[in-house]
Amino acid sequence: DAKTTQPPSMDCAEGRAANLPCNHSTISGNEYVYWYRQIHSQGPQYIIHGLKNNETNEMASLIITEDRKSSTLILPHATLRDTAVYYCIAGYNTDKLIFGTGTRLQVFP
Amino acid sequence: NAGVTQTPKFQVLKTGQSMTLQCAQDMNHNSMYWYRQDPGMGLRLIYYSASEGTTDKGEVPNGYNVSRLNKREFSLRLESAAPSQTSVYFCASSELSGFAEAFFGQGTRLTVV
Numbered sequence: 001d002a003k004t005t006q007p008p009s010m011d012c013a014e015g016r017a018a019n020l021p022c023n024h025s026t027i028s029g030n031e032y033v034y035w036y037r038q039i040h041s042q043g044p045q046y047i048i049h050g051l052k053n054n055e056t057n058e059m060a061s062l063i064i065t066e067d068r069k070s071s072t073l074i075l076p077h078a079t080l081r082d083t084a085v086y087y088c089i090a091g092y093n094t095d096k097l098i099f100g101t102g103t104r105l106q107v108f109p
Numbered sequence: 110n111a112g113v114t115q116t117p118k119f120q121v122l123k124t125g126q127s128m129t130l131q132c133a134q135d136m137n138h139n140s141m142y143w144y145r146q147d148p149g150m151g152l153r154l155i156y157y158s159a160s161e162g163t164t165d166k167g168e169v170p171n172g173y174n175v176s177r178l179n180k181r182e183f184s185l186r187l188e189s190a191a192p193s194q195t196s197v198y199f200c201a202s203s204e205l206s207g208f209a210e211a212f213f214g215q216g217t218r219l220t221v222v
Contacts, residue, residue: 036211041197041216042215042216043113043199043201043213043214043215043216044152044199044201044211044213045213046210046211046212049210087151087152097142097154097211098154098168099144099151099152099153100151101149101150101151102151
């Protein structure tokens with residue numbers, strides 16, 4: 001599975017868009033990009049995933065560059081409840097998700 | 110729906126003791142996983158089961174055994190607990206393939222003294 005690189009921490013003002021970057025320069029053609037988040041010490045929560053095309057759901061948008069070497073998770077209107085650790089994962093389906101240390105997003109009032 | 114249920118939620122063991130962590134899911138998922146998370150770290154895969162009757166090692170399998178009892182249940186056993194196994198353990202489940210969403214339990218916080 002491809003290794004991902006994320007900034008260790010980011011801040012975002014409440015109501016603003018939070019843009020979380022992820023580098024996955026060694027990703028192979030059939031590996032997906034997944035995003036999960038972990039609030040406090042709860043179990044991780046699935047957010048979104050994509051292969052080549054940009055994706056959007058009720059939680060977030062995922063923008064994948066054309067060469068697939070990086071992606072950005074966008075939370076369009078961040079709230080205090082979005083404060084969490086966000087994990088970017090590249091891999092095949094779900095048989096072996098490899099979590100890194102993620103980005104700790106702090107949303108402030 | 111309960112989703113993924115882990116028991117117990119908290120446990121303190123003495124070095125050398127054994128115990129089994131239980132996990133059950135009610136979503137009819139084929140795949141199940143056990144992860145550990147040490148303080149300030151990401152999750153590391155211990156074992157996974159792609160389908161009933163199969164299990165495979167993950168990144169950190171040493172010191173653990175697993176049993177996929179049936180489609181619903183996937184247990185993790187520590188035969189002789191060590192302080193290095195102090196961690197939070199998460200169980201997860203997902204569809205076998207072509208579907209990315211994994212559902213996680215709330216974790217078991219294990220301390221080995």
